Amino acid sequence: MTEPRKPIVEMPLRVRYHECDGQGIVFNANYLAYVDMATFEVEKTLFGSHEEALAHGVDVVVAESNLRYRAPCRYDDELVVAVFLNHLGTTSMIIDFEITRGGDLCTEVTTRYVFVDPATLKKAAPPAAVREVYAALLPAQAD
Numbered sequence: 001m002t003e004p005r006k007p008i009v010e011m012p013l014r015v016r017y018h019e020c021d022g023q024g025i026v027f028n029a030n031y032l033a034y035v036d037m038a039t040f041e042v043e044k045t046l047f048g049s050h051e052e053a054l055a056h057g058v059d060v061v062v063a064e065s066n067l068r069y070r071a072p073c074r075y076d077d078e079l080v081v082a083v084f085l086n087h088l089g090t091t092s093m094i095i096d097f098e099i100t101r102g103g104d105l106c107t108e109v110t111t112r113y114v115f116v117d118p119a120t121l122k123k124a125a126p127p128a129a130v131r132e133v134y135a136a137l138l139p140a141q142a143d
Contacts (some may be wrong), residue, residue, distance in 0.1 A: 003072070005084050006084075007041050007082040007083055007084055007098075008045060008046070008083045008085060008137055009038060009041045009042055009045050009082075009083050010080050010081070010082045010083075011034075011037065011038045011041045011060045011080065011082075011083070012078065012079070012080050013034060013037070013079050013080075013081065014076060014077070014079070015073055015074060015075055015076060015077045015079065016075070017075050017076075019033075019075075020074065020075050024074055024075065025072040025073060025074055026050055026072070026073040026074070026077075027054040028067070028069070029139055031067055031069075031099065031107050031109060032065060032067070032109070033100060033108050034066065034079070034081050034097075035065070035079070035081065035097045035111060038081040038083050038097060039060075039083070039113075041083070042083050042095075044075050045122065046133050047102075047133070053130075054118050056117065056126075056127055056129060056130050057117070057127055058115050058116070058117070058118065058124065058126045058127060058130050058133040059115070059116050059117075059118040059121075060093075060114065060115055060116065061114055061116055061121065062111055062112075062113060063092065063112045063113065063114045065109060065110070065111045065112075066108075066109070066111075067107060067108070067109050068107065069106070070105050070107060070108065071101070071104060071105070071106045071107075071109050072106070073099070073101060073106050075108070077100075077101050078101065079099055079100065079101050079106070080099070080100050080101075081097055081098070081099050082097065082098045082099075082100065083095060083096075083097055084096045084097075084098070084139075085101065085134060085137040085138055085139075086110065086139075087120075087138075088097040088131070088134050088135055088138055090125055091114060091115050091123050091124065091125050091126075092112055092113060092114045092115065093112070093113050093115075093134060094110060094111070094112050094113075095110070095111050095113065096108070096109070096110050097109040097110075097111070117132075138140045
């Protein structure tokens, strides 16, 4: 039996009025803002802050995002953004996000991040210390 994935962080948030569109639901682009906010919470959890993560000589940029909308979210909904490391490559990683309301899945987001040198923004493998932190979060592989 496979154990359920444990999130790196679970970030609560409440939908604000200005995040909704004319139909009264969260405007689609705002889900990426929620994911971005959760990514900073991951850095805070793993390294202490965004600045401390940068001090390791590496940053990440978004290379690709895929969103799947399962249920609409509306003004004043209390949501939770759960973050899971899916894959760690040599110069990139894939992170899955689940946005839920009351335990019900509303939106799934998969984002591929590329590690870059903060000074040049050129692709670069993360230092071993950073890689080890992320590698420890990978889901266990079934034998």
